[in-house]
Amino acid sequence: MSTPAAQHGPGQAPADGIAARARGLTKAYGSGETTVLALDSVDADIARGRFTAVMGPSGSGKSTLMHCLAGLDTVSAGQVWLGDTEITGLKDRELTRLRRDRIGFMFQSFNLIPTLTAAENITLPMDIAGKKPDEKWLDQVIDTLGLRDRLKHRPSQLSGGQQQRVACARALASRPELIFADEPTGNLDSRAGLEVLGFLREAVDQLGQTVVMVTHDPGAAAHSDLVLFLADGRIVDRMQQPTAEAVLERMKRFDVSRAAFDGGETPAGDVNLDKD
Numbered sequence: 001m002s003t004p005a006a007q008h009g010p011g012q013a014p015a016d017g018i019a020a021r022a023r024g025l026t027k028a029y030g031s032g033e034t035t036v037l038a039l040d041s042v043d044a045d046i047a048r049g050r051f052t053a054v055m056g057p058s059g060s061g062k063s064t065l066m067h068c069l070a071g072l073d074t075v076s077a078g079q080v081w082l083g084d085t086e087i088t089g090l091k092d093r094e095l096t097r098l099r100r101d102r103i104g105f106m107f108q109s110f111n112l113i114p115t116l117t118a119a120e121n122i123t124l125p126m127d128i129a130g131k132k133p134d135e136k137w138l139d140q141v142i143d144t145l146g147l148r149d150r151l152k153h154r155p156s157q158l159s160g161g162q163q164q165r166v167a168c169a170r171a172l173a174s175r176p177e178l179i180f181a182d183e184p185t186g187n188l189d190s191r192a193g194l195e196v197l198g199f200l201r202e203a204v205d206q207l208g209q210t211v212v213m214v215t216h217d218p219g220a221a222a223h224s225d226l227v228l229f230l231a232d233g234r235i236v237d238r239m240q241q242p243t244a245e246a247v248l249e250r251m252k253r254f255d256v257s258r259a260a261f262d263g264g265e266t267p268a269g270d271v272n273l274d275k276d
């Protein structure tokens with residue numbers, strides 16, 4: 001599914017159908033003996049109009065990968081494209097504009113403004129950008145998310161699930177090229193979590209959006225089209241059309257290899273450490 005890095009010069013457009021692309025993406029924190037290699041030469045393609053989940057043990061680099069793909073963090077080496085724009089090397093101001101205009105974000109903690117109504121929260125990023133929302137699209141998003149009768153409520157008057165639906169509508173409002181969701185169900189009970197996952201699925205299937213979701217939950221990952229598994233800063237496996245059971249089984253193998261490693265033994269041997 002990937003094209004060798006050598007085929008891409010700086011700023012050269014990636015092929016159609018790819019919403020975001022990373023080549024040789026490397027991120028190190030700190031320096032000298034305390035250096036942590038959070039991402040180790042990652043190659044990844046995020047397919048347009050698809051729902052991609054990112055999973056892996058704690059500290060494997062999931063958030064760092066998302067932050068680097070979204071232009072929220074600088075990279076140590078390698079290249080990242082959003083659509084046909086190479087974002088590695090862009091200046092802060094250009095990155096801010098790119099994130100505002102082309103990317104939607106959802107976080108575990110909703111990040112809504114408490115003094116604003118649901119409607120105001122949904123359009124806030126566009127208001128800040130001085131852009132008028134496409135009313136037809138916005139109506140469709142609000143109806144798809146079942147928020148029509150909650151628009152005048154403030155976040156404190158909404159349940160967690162409703163607040164996350166508002167955050168989802170905010171992410172969708174500008175019809176972004178890519179939505180990044182970082183543990184979007186982490187603060188929700190299982191029923192509200194399922195609802196939000198269902199809406200993300202609908203955003204992909206019915207509204208044609210592209211979603212990348214970081215999660216620890218195999219059940220949540222099962223709503224995606226493709227799971228990327230990270231371990232020690234590398235993509236070590238991919239699973240198409242995942243089921244919760246298959247994802248859980250795959251995650252257990254990380255535990256086995258980690259336990260063996262911690263015990264000073266050779267890892268179980270069934271973990272696929274091949275990149276791409």
Ligand SMILES: Nc1ncnc2c1ncn2[C@@H]1O[C@H](COP(=O)(O)OP(=O)(O)OP(=O)(O)O)[C@@H](O)[C@H]1O
Nearest residue numbers: 029030036038056057058059060061062063064065
């Ligand atoms: N700002 C930072 N400074 C130093 N090290 C960092 C920083 N951010 C992340 N790291 C390290 O980089 C590695 C990857 O972190 P990251 O948060 O991407 O992992 P993760 O898979 O998202 O973890 P979790 O599932 O626990 O959220 C970890 O070893 C972490 O300690």
